[in-house]
Every structure is written in C-alpha cells, then in structure tokens.
Amino acid sequence: MPPLRDTGADRNAEQPEYAGGYRLQACLGAGGMGVVHLAASASGLRLAVKVVHARYAEDPEFRARFRQEVAAARRVSGAFTAPVVDADPDAVRPWMATLYVPGPTLADQVKRNGPLAPAELRRLTAGLAEALRDIHRAGVVHRDLKPSNVLLTDTGPKVIDFGISRPVDSDLHTETGKLIGSPPFMAPEQFQRPREVGPAADVFALGSVLVHAATGHGPFDSDSPYIVAYQVVHDEPDLTGVPAELAPLVARCLAKDPGDRPTPAQIMSALLPPSYAAEAFIPAQRRRPALPYGEESGGGPGREKPGHAPAWDADTPVRPAARPESGRAAGPLCRHGPLHLDRL
Template sequence: MPPVHRAGTGAESKDPEYAGQYRLEARLGAGGMGVVHLARSASGRRLAVKVVHAEYAEDPEFRARFRQEVAAARRVSGAFTAPVVDADPEGSRPWMATLYIPGPTIAEHVKRSGPLPPDETVQLAAGLAEALRDIHRVGVVHRDLKPSNVLLAADGPKVIDFGISRPSDSELRTETGQLIGTPPFMAPEQFQRPRAVGPAADVFALGSLLVHASTGRGPFESESPYIVAYQVVHDEADLAGVPDELLPLIQRCLAKNPEDRPTPDALMTVLRAVRGPHPPAPRGPVPLVPQQRTPEPHSLPGGRGEQAGGVTDTHVKAGSEPAPRLIEGMKAEPERVGDEAESVLGGSVGGG
C-alpha cells in the first residue's frame, strides 16, 4: 500500500505543502494533535516531519509543550533515538523533522510475529538500558516508554516520542490534577505523585515493556484503564512466561518503590553477565519499504498510538490522592484515530 498523498478533499487538502524548506511528499500517519509526513532533505535523506494541527498552533500552552518536546529530543544522542534534523516550534504551524527510521515498533512486531525469543529479548533489554542511560544523563525523563514507542531498527532499538518527556531543568509543569501516559506502562508514582516523577519511572516502564516483548501481554492487564492503574499501584505483576534469565531483573524493575529499582548502569552490568562476553550483533526485523507499503508513522518522536498490553493509550485525569481514592477519581478519555488510540496531553502529539 503506497503512502497517502496530500491531494484530495477534507483534512488532507488542508495539509501544508512545505514545513520550512522541506516539501511534504506523503502522509505517514495522523493523530489528534498533528500529522506526520514523509519528506526529503536537499541531499535526498528521508525525513519524518510532524506538523501540528492549525487549531493547536493557537494554544500558548501547547506551543510551550511542543517547544519542550523539541528541546528534549535534541538533547538525546541519535544513537538511541530518531535524531532531530530541524524544527520550528515558533512557526504558524509548528513542526519538527527527524530522520526516518525503517522498522516496526515492538507493538507491531509482537502483533504481527508474536513474542520475541529469549535471546532477542535479552538483546532488546541491553539496548534499551543503554538508551535510558543516554536519555537520563542529559537530564531527560521520557515518561512514556512503551512498545509503540520503541522501534526495532537494524542497528538496535530506538526510543521515540518525547511528547510528554520532561527535562529536569524545565519550568513547565503539568496542570493541577492532570496525569498522562499509558496505564500498563506507567509507574506507581505516576498515578500517585505525577509532579515528582523521576528516571526510575522509565525503569519501571522498561520492565513492563520487556514482559510485553517476551510474552505478548503486559504484566498488568484489563480492559479498563482504571483497573490497570489500580493493579500497577497495588498488585504484583503477572510474570508468567518471562524468560528465566530476565525474571530477576524484571522483578527489580517493577518494584513499587522507585528507590528499589536499578539504574540503567546497574541494568547494563547485569545484562552483560546474562549475555556473556561475546553478545550477538543487533538484528532487527526486515525494514519496511515505503514504496511497497505505508511507512510507519513511528519514525518520529510521536509514534503510533497503538493498543498495547490489552489497554488503549489513555488520557487520564487524576489528583494526588492516596491510591484507592485516586482510582475512583480517574477519568479516562481515549482519543481514537481509525482503529488506533493515542495518548494526548497539551504538547504531546501521540500518533503523529
């Protein structure tokens, strides 16, 4: 299936022809807050360009969050992300361009081909531990690590979508009572103390992501995001089917207390022993070919908002009450695009 081109009526006819100097060739995907387009640089390099919907361009808070997303993505090394090539958060239609990275997300790969075998799950864990070390050492907390935000590229996993990430020196804060993320991959403190979320929340999310990658389901599952949130805060994770070599590590990642979770550096030390002295080279799935099928909109830090772990990505609103009352007060508002859901908050452009 070829990319969807701009010509036509309705929403597509409103797409701009250019973002800065980049001609937008085709749509890769659309979300509630923006559209991701395929484009090429002057040298012919393929790019994924996220363009914000016109109505959100008029919102000062959204612009501030989009500006923060661009800044966070630029801080992180391109070795573990889709590097930012250019951006204009101050334009009439804010936009950001990153390199286009072929390859499915973990969510897509598991849905299409089933769980990863144990050796590939260990390799994935090692790559993501390195990625989190890289993200955290520049003072950024991702806060939305999940299967649809990790690309399985040929040279190792790439973490994408910094839409709700937060640099440690940011003065921008979430509105009172607002809490955003994907419940099966959120840490307990994200439900209880959203203003105090630190790097350990990403480690918890890594544990949940590895369960999904190795078993095809999450450690906390329900059709209701409220129940999932309660399970994350109170219940023990379901780790049936997790590879034995990763079980102790994942158990530590999923500790309820952030202080009990390992750092990325500690994870790398453990995984080095698990993999042995000569680990295999990264081996990603066969890259997707844009000319043969629609390129995936996950090549940007604003990837697909897929269903993951049995619960859709959800915009949840909650206070900072103790956990039992917190669940009662939560309000879930899934935003859907076709058959997919996205998580949305202010400056986050989930799903594109």
C-alpha cells in the same frame, strides 16, 4: 471524529503541503496531537516530520510543551533515538523533522510475529538500558516509554517520541489533577505524585515494555485504563511467561518504590557478560521491502509500512487511581495520503 480538512497551504489545513522548506510527500500516521509526514531534506535525507494539528497550534500551553519536546529530543544523542534535523515550534503550525528510521515498532513486531525469543529479549533489554542511560545523562526523563515508541533496527532499538518528556531543569510542570501518559506503562508515582516523576519512572516503564515483548501483554492488563492504573499502584505484576533468567531483573524494574528500582547502568551490569547469541535485530519475515521513494503502496489493510511514525497518543488525561472504573478513549487515525499506517 470530524473528518480531516483539505490539503493545501491554508493554516487550518490538516494536511499542509509544506513544513518550513520541506515538501510533505506522504502521511505516515497521526494521533490526537498531530500528523507525521514523510519528507526529504535538500540533500536527500529521508525525514519524518511532525506537524501539530491546527487546533493545538493556538494553545500557548501546548506550544510550550512542543518547544520542550524539541529541546529534549535535541539534547539526547542520536545513537539511541531518531535525531532532530530541523524544527520550528514558533511556526503558524509548529513542526519538527527527525531522521526517518526504517524498522517496525516493538508493538508491531510482537503483534505480527509474537513474543521475542529469549536471546532477542536480552538484547532488547540491554539496548533499551543503554538508551535510557543516554537519555538520563542528557538530563531528560522520557515519561512515555512503551512498545509503540521503540523502533527495532539493525543497529539496535531506538527510542522515539519525546512528546511528554521533561528535562530535569524544566519549569514546565504537569497541572494538578491532570496526568499525561500511557497507563499500562506508567509508574505508580506518575499517578500518585506526577510532579515528582524522575528517571526511575522510565525504568518502571522499561519493565512493563519487557513483559510485553516477552509475553504479548503487559504486567498489568485490562481493557480499562482506570483499572490498569489501580493495578499499577496496588497490585503485583504478572510476570508469567518472562524467561526465568530475566524475571528477577524485570521484577526489580517494576518495584513500587522508585528507590528500589535499578538504574540503567545497573541493568546493563546485571546482563554481563553480554550475550552474543542475539544478532542485530532484523525485522521478521512479514516485513516487506520499502517501496521506491515517493511511490504509492497500492496496498490494503494488513500491509506493513516500516518506519518511524510516532503515534501521538499519550495525551489523554487520566484521573489518579483510587478505585477501578471503566472506559477508554482512542485517538484519530490518518486515513489519507499515498502512504498510511494500518496501526498507530
């Protein structure tokens, strides 16, 4: 991976000083498509600002996708997402500012503290079903629901990163032979019929996310994304470790046929009456309190930086599943700035 270029006002700087009128104060994280920075609005709102890598800013297709991401994120209610505060997809370096949401991702929570307890899992199921209902009502298909795109907050889970989402009335389609997503959390139709992907694909991803939250691994597990793709299309999911009271519902979410999967509203109905045993999520014992705004962490590896830092790692093309192959790719990490992530 080539080193990130210098900070500054130059259009090619990978760590620019400003996005629009927002001064970028710290690097929260990065991935293949851009860098996420901490910033603040004039009124003091803490923001997470995505700035596209310079090399992609010159790509008209990527600009169209980024414009679509901004539109999709704006269409969805902020009750279940990080609300969009400002954006300029037509800037020299396209950027989008969303409200900074404190809290660990589901991926971090499971990695650091193990699988969720049954009551927490039930609450997560209900919260993500509500989020998907809201997203789908806005006419948007997320297409990349996964643990790193779920923030756990004291007001319930938040779904972030609409980078490959698609409004149902969009005329921007996936290219033939180029699949975009995160294989362990993609539905069979995303590999087989990517142009026909609809809301049911998000429900399949929800099933995979719930298995990960309950067990620490997915229902289709391999180091190779190509083997995972084959398993998603052809094999039955492994639900070992999923609580017995939720396993049948999770299995329905993971049905191969989109028509056999429940809708988010049906998932919510299946969870009635609600369980009051699960209180609002409070990040677990290893979470450290946030530092005063703008202060350097001074920490080293393993120190958690809670908050909203999308990973931008869902854009690796994946070939349609036909037979198992080997190989995997990893995106670049942001390694400098006063604040960084240990995991993206």
